[in-house]
Amino acid sequence: MGYAVVLGEALVDLLDAEHDGEPVYRQAVGGGPLNVSVAIARLGGDVQFVGSLGDDALAGRIRAFLTGAGVGVRGAVTVPAPTALAVATFAGPEPEFRFYGEPRSYxxxxxxxxxxxxxxGADVLYCGSIVLLDPPVLAAARRAWAVAGGLRVFDPNVRPSLLTAPGALDALRGVVAEFAAAAHLVKLSAADARVLYPDEPVEGVAAYLRELGASTVVVTLGADGALVAAGDDVVRVPAPKVDAVDATGAGDSVMGALVAELLAAGEPADPIGWRERVAFALRVAGLVCESPGGATAMPTRAAVATRFAVKGGAPA
Incomplete structure (x- = not known):
């Protein structure tokens, strides 16, 4: 088994909480790509996180969290900036994030x-998320995409609060098209698809990304599971029934699980293989949803197998 490189942001999330009856914010190490890297490591994959980290105590906590989770930080650089913060509010099925800190450390x-x-040297390269909105990191991601010798996976991980400038959404669509064109796998959420292509059903979005050049497209649909477009097939894979308490990091865990499977066994030979991989990834996400927190909720393979014991050929 080789290793994966995850290029993207690491920051600190401030999550709504309560203490002694008063509203407070709870700190949590976060960032979509960081969550992906932790998910890969917890599932037994060898992974290196590549990104910029600040020069303060919070950045030290991020580094310690990554190394404690088994994620390598050889490609992480320290920059003269305070660690960026993402304030999360929960008004709908997915948390909304607002970002603070200038310059943004990530x-x-x-x-x-x-x-x-x-x-x-990586067998799998992940690029995506909000760093692609910033020219320096976009240039770094383009260079990584160009030199990658292994499989390339992409996740736009759209955050509408960062797309308020004129032309920002059109620019992001261009970046998505650029990276999808050479991707072996694109994973996005239904919410991402609605922001990027508001007039298209998810099946149409998946077909469009495949027409651009993506080998396989997975669209997560929350409690409804996921849509998988591979080969000539477009199929839906149901999500397991879970007792959800917090969806933070669920989509990232799907990406992490798919990368971990690519590391373990390479690309599936046929669409049936992709459906099986996605079914596993949805079990991982289901378990994440049953625990509070994002990166801290990423499970091991043993935990997934225990929670979703297979009986009679179907998850219990």
């Missing part, structure tokens, strides 16, 4: 900071 990785040898 957005300062440039192409010259990239450990090219690390990327070239």
């Amino acid at each position: 957005a300062l990785l440039g192409p010259d900071d990239l450990d090219v040898a690390l990327v070239e």
